[in-house]
Amino acid sequence: MRDARRYREHLENDVLAWWLAHGPDRELGGVHTCFANSGDTLVSTDKYTWSQGRWAWLLARLSRAARCGTVALDADDLLAQAAATGEFVAEHALLGDGTTAYVTAEDGTVRPYGPDGDPHASVFADLFAALGFAGLALADGAAAARWGGLAEELLVSAHERIAAGTARTEPYPVDPRFRGLAEPMMLMHVAAELHAATGSRHGGRIALAAVRTALTGGFVDGTDVRDLALRRPGLESSLLARHRTPGHLLEFAWFLTWAADQVPSVADVLPDSGWPARTALAALDLGWDRRDGGLLRYVDVEGGAPRGDLLGDPYEDLVVRTWDTKLWWPHAEALYATALLAERHDDERLGEWHDRVRDYTFRTFPEGPGREWTQIRARDGTPLDEVVALPVKDPFHIARALLLLAELGENTNSDARHHL
Template identity: 50%
Template sequence: MPDGFADLAGPMTLLHVSSELLRTPQRPDAAREVRDWAARRLEDVHLPQGQWREFAPTRPGLEDTLLARHVTQGHLLELLWMMEHAIAADPGFAVLTPQRRADLARRAADVGWDAECGGVLRYTDRDGGIPRGEPIAGSPYEALVADTWDTKLWWVHAEAMYGLAFYAHVSPEMAAAAARVAEWTMRVFPEPGAEWLQIRDRAGEPLNKVVALPVKDPFHIARALLFLNRLSA
């Protein structure tokens, strides 16, 4: 994490883990405190009205940098279903509004979809398209964004499938977006009779390159498919 920024992944993970702990028989009070802190952090820092910040600047002068402008569609859609799970588990809990959550899902679907080749781009600018903005010298994360923004990854698509499923009922537009992502994902990633080929290039062809993790990671796939089966049951 470059100096001068706060990451969305931290409070997102804390929200999810604490919400899951509150489903256990022990229901520790500390988990409720962490969940509520994470929700406030997400609302105030990363998802204030009209904004979506993967990396939120913590000091002036960084708003138009590449790090501040880039967004990760897979992360936002993953966070949104985590919010929906947390709310379902505790009806007294509130984070954002239903309309705001649906608006964010729509925005992720809009800016993340690759109109040229299909599928969900790994990174885009917050206004869509190739990530842009002023660089910060020496940031390895910037090199990652610049080098892999147009790749198509297993976890992004698995999370997008499940995240968009929650909002397919909102409008015909969102139903079409959810169906479009699901069709492309299940046509491109699963190898018939085998397993998912996790890393693809922009056109959806297998890419023999370490892009995210240097391991074979089935976690996002299994989780998303299990949760989708629950929704359809």
């Protein structure tokens, strides 16, 4: 891939240079992420488990990439930091019942969350913690059994709660009349990663079940994939039913591709081998802003601003208010999804989309040499000082995409690419 060097240099010299200088808490473990959008100010020392798990996975993956020479970084230091973050989560955030605390203080003291004061608030925090542990299981051979066991406990619990309809999903609770795609999508990805790391039987089983749910649970109609599926007919004209999230659909497409690599039986339940690529093309066509360029956060199923009947759910306000923002993570996911799928399917259209996404992304988001991205921007690309999910500067999507792009350019063999 002709841009692999550019992605690697941006990762090493800018994105990681900033994060490794400002994020790690080398005294207490974990990473500080509660920075203002500009990155200039640490506004809180709280540690969200969601981000801690992501950081552990990222550094573990980077340590493996460094050992292979894909990135010019200190593999031992990266693994030590990843393990320290994993230990922070294991010691402070695990609640002993297969769930995690949503947020802790800097020293790991569990914070109550929400009006009920329950420290647990999100199955996604559980799954990102499991992802971090799975990454450590693959990178830290001496402690692989321990990390894999911690990941499996969280994964199995999350799967059971999602299947029972009792999983909490902060920061975006799902209206009870709908089911969310994000739950099976994350289950699929984390389970497949764990299976690849340890051979976990539960990981393989849950990955396959989650893919089946995502593909047959009312979310998919051809190449149209909805974020919220109706539990029963009657609300098809609602905004919640009609809105789409292009960035999620692109991430979903490459998640499926990876899951099929890691759990071969997944390939048997896909509509066909080319479906992820066609779905990615449909998401790009639907979500691209033809006025200002870039991917819109939310769109209507027919394109443009989301519309439809309102049901009084708080999520509707977020969709209506922020639909035309330009966010870091959809563009990072689009960079990798288009590159991976263009290569896998030898698809010139996806290659052309990759170039378009790359040009817009690098023109809009990076803050300059030695710095990361201004992650939250208005439709025209100007910075916005607004919280869009957690009150954090995300350390994950950008660095992950750049690392995976560097790996993709390093070696086109899927085993080498996915299991360094």
